Amino acid sequence: FALGQTIDEHLLEEIEAALIEADMGVKPVGRLMEELRRACQSGEVTDAAGVKGHLKARLKERFKGRKLELNMSPTPPTVIMVAGVNGSGKTTSIAKLGYMFAREGKQVLLAAGDTFRAAAVEQLEIWAGRIGAQIIKHQTGADPSAVAYDALEAAVARGVDVVIVDTAGRLHTKQNLMSELGKMKKVLSKRIEHAPHEVLLVLDATTGQNAISQARLFKEAVDITGIFLAKLDGTAKGGVVLGMQDEIKIPVKFVGLGEKAEDIQRFDPEGFIDALFD
Amino acid sequence: SITKSLETVFDRLRGKGRLTRENIQEGLREVRTALLEADVNYKVVKDLIQRVTEKAVGEEVLQSVTPGQQVIKIIYDELVGLMGPVGQPLTFQEGNPTVIMLVGLHGCGKTTTAAKLAKLALSKGRKPLLVAADVQRPAAVEQLKILGKQLGIPVYSENGGQPPLLCEKAVEHAIKNGQNTIVLDTAGRLHIDEELMSELREIKERTKPHVILFVCDAMTGQDAVNSAKEFNSQLEFDGAILTKLDGDTRGGAALSVKAVTGKPIRYVGVGEKLEMLEEFYPDRMASRILG
Numbered sequence: 001f002a003l004g005q006t007i008d009e010h011l012l013e014e015i016e017a018a019l020i021e022a023d024m025g026v027k028p029v030g031r032l033m034e035e036l037r038r039a040c041q042s043g044e045v046t047d048a049a050g051v052k053g054h055l056k057a058r059l060k061e062r063f064k065g066r067k068l069e070l071n072m073s074p075t076p077p078t079v080i081m082v083a084g085v086n087g088s089g090k091t092t093s094i095a096k097l098g099y100m101f102a103r104e105g106k107q108v109l110l111a112a113g114d115t116f117r118a119a120a121v122e123q124l125e126i127w128a129g130r131i132g133a134q135i136i137k138h139q140t141g142a143d144p145s146a147v148a149y150d151a152l153e154a155a156v157a158r159g160v161d162v163v164i165v166d167t168a169g170r171l172h173t174k175q176n177l178m179s180e181l182g183k184m185k186k187v188l189s190k191r192i193e194h195a196p197h198e199v200l201l202v203l204d205a206t207t208g209q210n211a212i213s214q215a216r217l218f219k220e221a222v223d224i225t226g227i228f229l230a231k232l233d234g235t236a237k238g239g240v241v242l243g244m245q246d247e248i249k250i251p252v253k254f255v256g257l258g259e260k261a262e263d264i265q266r267f268d269p270e271g272f273i274d275a276l277f278d
Numbered sequence: 279s280i281t282k283s284l285e286t287v288f289d290r291l292r293g294k295g296r297l298t299r300e301n302i303q304e305g306l307r308e309v310r311t312a313l314l315e316a317d318v319n320y321k322v323v324k325d326l327i328q329r330v331t332e333k334a335v336g337e338e339v340l341q342s343v344t345p346g347q348q349v350i351k352i353i354y355d356e357l358v359g360l361m362g363p364v365g366q367p368l369t370f371q372e373g374n375p376t377v378i379m380l381v382g383l384h385g386c387g388k389t390t391t392a393a394k395l396a397k398l399a400l401s402k403g404r405k406p407l408l409v410a411a412d413v414q415r416p417a418a419v420e421q422l423k424i425l426g427k428q429l430g431i432p433v434y435s436e437n438g439g440q441p442p443l444l445c446e447k448a449v450e451h452a453i454k455n456g457q458n459t460i461v462l463d464t465a466g467r468l469h470i471d472e473e474l475m476s477e478l479r480e481i482k483e484r485t486k487p488h489v490i491l492f493v494c495d496a497m498t499g500q501d502a503v504n505s506a507k508e509f510n511s512q513l514e515f516d517g518a519i520l521t522k523l524d525g526d527t528r529g530g531a532a533l534s535v536k537a538v539t540g541k542p543i544r545y546v547g548v549g550e551k552l553e554m555l556e557e558f559y560p561d562r563m564a565s566r567i568l569g
C-alpha cells in the first residue's frame with residue numbers, strides 16, 4: 001500500500017483483499033474493515049499510513065497479556081501430546097520441539113504413538129537419533145494408548161524431563177479416530193496427574209477456513225492448549241489462526257519454518273501480524 | 279446452506295417489486311461470502327461473480343417467480359463449467375512404458391497417491407513400478423516400500439543418489455524388467471524453492487513423463503493459486519489430484535487450481551486406504567463448494 005495517499009475505497013478494497021488472501025476469513029475481515037471505516041469517519045484515522053497502523057494495532061491488542069509459553073510441569077516429566085490432520089507436520093514438529101529441549105540440556109523421550117501409517121515409527125526413530133532423544137515404540141498395529149502409557153512409565157523410571165507423544169494423522173470428522181485420541185489423553189492423565197500438560201494441534205499454514213473446524217473438533221476431543229503452525233516458510237500466511245480467535249481461543253505457541261530440526265520459532269504475534277500486510 | 283440463504287435474500291428482494299441489477303448484486307454478496315468461506319481464491323471469486331452478474335441480470339431471472347433458484351442454477355452451472363470436464367481417467371501408452379510423475383507441496387499425499395495410482399494401473403492390467411524418488415524425508419523410501427509390498431508392486435529405490443539420475447535409471451530398469459507404468463514419487467517441496475523446483479525440471483527432462491500430476495491438499499486456502507501457478511509454470515503439469523476430500527473441507531482449492539492453471543482435476547483422494555481414489559466429478563464438487 002502506498003503511504004501518504006488519502007483514504008479511498010480503492011485502498012480499503014486492496015487491504016480487504018490482502019487480508020482475505022492471507023486466509024483471515026471473509027467475515028472476520030469484514031468486521032475488521034467495518035471498525036476501520038468507523039475510525040475513518042470519526043477522524044481517528046486520517047491517511048493511508050494510519051489505516052495500516054490502525055489495523056495492525058487492532059490485531060495486536062488481541063494478544064495483550066496472552067500466555068504463549070508451553071505449560072511445563074513443576075516436576076518432570078512434562079508430557080506433550082501432539083495431534084492434527086494427516087500430513088500437517090506433526091512428526092517433524094515433534095523433532096523440532098525435542099531438539100529445542102535437548103539444546104536446553106533436557107532429557108527428551110519421544111513416544112511413537114502413530115502405530116498405523118507406513119513407516120511412521122521409522123520416521124520418528126530417525127528423528128530421535130538425530131536430536132539425541134530416547135524413543136519408545138511398539139510394533140505396527142499396536143494400541144497407541146499402550147505406547148503412550150509405556151512412554152510415561154519409561155520417562156518416570158529414567159528421570160526424563162520431557163515426553164512428546166506423536167499420534168497418527170486423522171481427519172477431525174472421523175468420530176472413532178477422535179475418540180481414540182480422547183482415550184490416549186485419559187490414559188496419560190491416569191498414569192501422571194495433570195498429564196498431558198500440553199496438547200498441541202499442528203496446523204499446516206497453507207490450510208484455509210477448514211482450520212476452524214479442525215481446531216473446534218480437536219479441542220472438543222482433547223482440549224487443545226496450543227497451536228503449532230507448521231510450514232510458515234511457504235507463501236501462505238496462516239491468517240486463519242487470527243480469524244478463528246473470535247470463535248475458538250487457542251494460542252499459537254510455535255511456528256515451523258522449514259524441514260530441519262532447528263526450523264522452529266516461538267510464536268511472535270507482532271511479527272506475524274506485520275507479515276500479513278507485506 | 280447457500281441455497282437457503284440465497285432463496286431468502288431473493289424472495290425478500292422480489293417483494294420490493296421488480297428485480298434490478300442492483301438488488302441482484304446485493305444477493306450475489308451472499309454468494310461471494312460463501313465462496314470465500316469455501317476457500318475459493320479472492321480473484322477467482324471476483325471474476326466469477328462478475329460473470330454470474332452478467333448472466334443473472336437477464337430477463338429470465340428478473341421475470342421469474344423463484345429468482346433465488348434461477349441465480350443458484352446460474353452459479354452452479356458456472357462452477358461446473360469452470361471445473362469441468364469430468365475427470366478423464368489416466369490413459370496408458372500402448373506397448374511403451376507410461377511415466378507418471380507426482381509433484382506437490384509437503385504432506386499433500388503424494389506418496390499415498392503414488393501407491394493408489396499404481397494399484398489402479400495394476401487393476402487395469404498394467405505392470406506398475408513405484409519409484410522412491412524422495413531421498414530426503416526420513417523413512418520416505420521405507421514408506422513407499424511398505425505400500426508397494428502391501429500391493430505386491432515392485433519399488434525402485436537406491437541407497438543415496440540424486441533424484442533426477444535415480445528416476446532416469448528407474449525408467450531403464452522398468453524397460454529391462456517389463457514394467458510398463460512407472461510412478462515417480464517425488465519429495466514435497468515449496469514452489470518458491472528454486473533449487474528443488476529446478477530438480478523437478480531435471481527429472482522431467484530425463485524421464486519425459488507422459489503425465490505430470492500436481493497433488494494438492496483439498497483443505498488448502500487462498501495459497502492454492504500460488505503453488506499451483508508456479509508448479510504449472512515450471513512443469514506444465516497435465517492435471518491435478520485433490521486429496522483428503524473425505525474431510526469436511528468445502529474444497530474451493532479445486533476451483534482455484536483449475537481457474538489459474540486451466541488444467542483439469544483428474545482424481546480425488548477420499549481416504550488413507552489405497553483403494554480410496556475416485557474420478558473427479560465437477561458437479562459433485564460444485565455442490566460441495568456451494569455448501
Ligand SMILES: Nc1nc2c(ncn2[C@@H]2O[C@H](COP(=O)(O)OP(=O)(O)OP(=O)(O)O)[C@@H](O)[C@H]2O)c(=O)[nH]1
Pocket residue numbers: 084085086087088089090091092093114117120167168169170202230231232233234255256257258259263384385415466468
Ligand atoms: N517447509 C516445511 N515443511 C515442513 C514443515 N513441517 C513439516 N514439513 C514437511 O511436511 C511433510 C509432512 O511432515 P510430517 O511431520 O510427516 O507430517 P505428519 O503430520 O506427521 O504426517 P502424518 O503422520 O502422515 O499425518 C514432511 O515433508 C516435512 O518435512 C515446515 O515447517 N516447513
Ligand SMILES: Nc1nc2c(ncn2[C@@H]2O[C@H](COP(=O)(O)OP(=O)(O)OP(=O)(O)O)[C@@H](O)[C@H]2O)c(=O)[nH]1
Pocket residue numbers: 086087117169171382383384385386387388389390391412415418464465466467521522523524546547548549550554
Ligand atoms: N484422510 C486422508 N488422508 C490421506 C489422503 N491421502 C493421503 N492421506 C494421508 O496424508 C498423510 C500424508 O500423506 P503422504 O503420502 O505421506 O504425503 P506426501 O505428499 O508424500 O508427503 P511428503 O512426501 O512429506 O511431502 C498420510 O497420513 C496419509 O495417509 C486422503 O485422501 N484422505
Ligand SMILES: [Mg+2]
Pocket residue numbers: 090091092114120167168169
Ligand atoms: Mg506423522
Ligand SMILES: [Mg+2]
Pocket residue numbers: 388389390412418464465466
Ligand atoms: Mg511423500
